[in-house]
Amino acid sequence: MTEYNGSVIANGGAIGPSEHTEWPILAPKALYSLAGDIVNAATEESEADPAAVLATLLPLIGIAVGRGPYVKISDDIHHARLFTVIVGKSARGRKGTSEGPVRRIWDVAARTLGPLNWKPGPMSSGEGLINAIRDGDGKEDGGVPDKRLFIVESEFAAPLRAMRREGNTLSAILRTAWDGKTLEPLTKTSPIKASEPHVGIVAHITQAELRTLLGNIEIFNGFANRFVWFGARRNRFVPLARGMRDEDVERLGRELAKRIRIARNLKCIKFSSEARDLYIQRYPQLTADHDGLFGVVISRAEVQVIRLALVYALLDASHEIVVNHLKAAFAVWDYCSASAARLFGSIASNPLEARILSPLRNGPKTKTELHRATGGHTNAAAMDSALASLQQRGRIFSRTESTSGRPCEVWHLSRNANEAKDAK
Known part of the structure; x- marks a missing residue:
């Protein structure tokens, strides 16, 4: 990992949370x-961020191809389904600059490939999502035969708020959709369902909105690791952007259609021997444990990389994942991991753990003092569990210290991973 103009270039180096304050730069x-070719054409004469364009393009390709091609890992089948979130500092240049050029190229490809169920959102309930690709009821409703659904959610804050409502099924349905399993609410009053769903999502949110909504950590613990998080910035200042040339749109759209048409006939996609060796080499890094919400958000790294590599292979109309496909997938993942570190690196995944760490930053505390500092309403078992979890991960350590009365256990914030060991 290297720095350029104060930003991080994500190029395969290990990254920990909160190491850098700027968005990463997408590796070539x-x-x-x-x-x-598509990203370069889309960003040549516009303010669009290459990462944001890529975050829109890759899920679209996977959904356009369909459920035919897959990668099998152990007993799990992975189709080319991706959920991405584009996070910008503000709303400027988010949706229009990244979705617009991809939509233009797709419209050319669709003349050959046929239409795609491309929805703008908003996502407000699990039942609404199911309805868009529902099965027939065997009576009057014939359902929706095409189970492909591509959603561009321009206001991701809205579904995050909806998930807070009691009884809202959106989070559970999104998780099941990413898994590719039958979508069916667990209610007797709703007989609607969708079998063999193939759903892709591109969502947009600002940092300020995300920060506000992070108060409900449970929402993110449930489904955030199904999404790949892309930090986005304005690429440059272009007051009167010309946009893509018509001839480039036609050329790229026709080429995209040609490759997707071939990819639709592919089935089991395997790794080349060289790609397999490279994946095995990176696997320990992909599956390493990380603290806090950052660790939660990237905890499906190994699967996300496989799906990304599959999309690159399909875009090449290739029957196997080769080294270049995997290197491209790693470059995307490294960028997204660095983005997630910036967004989530300082946030604990357990709200109680966050409340424990906060007073410890001001100095050592006894358990009684921590109990008061965290509101005074936490039961002893929950406090002991949170302290043990933080201690096990090397975030805090305890020492038995002498007082005027009996010796007392005092908790300290660790400055490094080895301090807890040294304290014993």
Whole structure:
């Protein structure tokens, strides 16, 4: 990992949370083959961020191809389904600059490939999502035969708020949709269902909105790791942007249609021997444990990389994942991991743990003092569990210290991973 102009270039180095304050820079390997041609054309004369364009393009390709091609890992089948979130500092240049060029190119491809169920949102309930690709009821409703659904949610804050409502099924349905299993609410009053769903999502949110909504950590613990998080910035200042040339749109759209048409006939996609070796080499890094919400958000890294590599392979109309596909996938994941570190790195995944760490930053505390500092209403078992979890991960340590009365256990914030060991 290197720095350039104060930003991080995500190029395969290990990254921990909150190491850098600027958005990362997308490594060139992510712009492989036709994906790179499309992103370069989309950003050449516009303010669009290459990462945001890529975050829109890759899920679209996977959904356009369909459920035919897959990668099998152990007993799990992975189709080319991606959920992405584009996080910007503000609403400027978010949706229009990244979705617009991808939509133009897709419209050309669709003349050959046929239409795609492309929805703008908003996502407000699980039942609404199911309805868009519902099965027939065997009576009057014939359902929706095409189970592909591509959603561009321009206001991701709205569904996050909806998930807070009691009885809202959206979070559970989104998790099941990413898994590719039958979508069916667990209510007797709603017989609607959707079998073999193939759903892709591109969501947009600002940092301020995300920060506000992070108060409900449970929402993110449930489904955030199904999403790949892209930090986005305005690429440049272009007051009178010309946009893509019509001839480039036609050329890229026709080429995209050609490759997707071939990819639709593919089935089991395997790794080449060289790609398999590379994946095995990176696997320990992908599956490493990380603290806090950052660790929760990237906890499906190994699967997300496989799905990303599958999309790059399909975009090449390839029957196997080769090294270049995997390197492109790693470049995307490294960028998204660095983005997630910036967004979530300082946030504990357990709200009680966060409340414990906060007073410890001001100095050591006894358990009684921590109990008062965290509101005074936490039961002893929950406090002991949170302290044990933080201690096990090396975030805090305890020492038995002498007082005027009996010796007392005092908790300290760790400055490094080895301090807890040294304290014993």
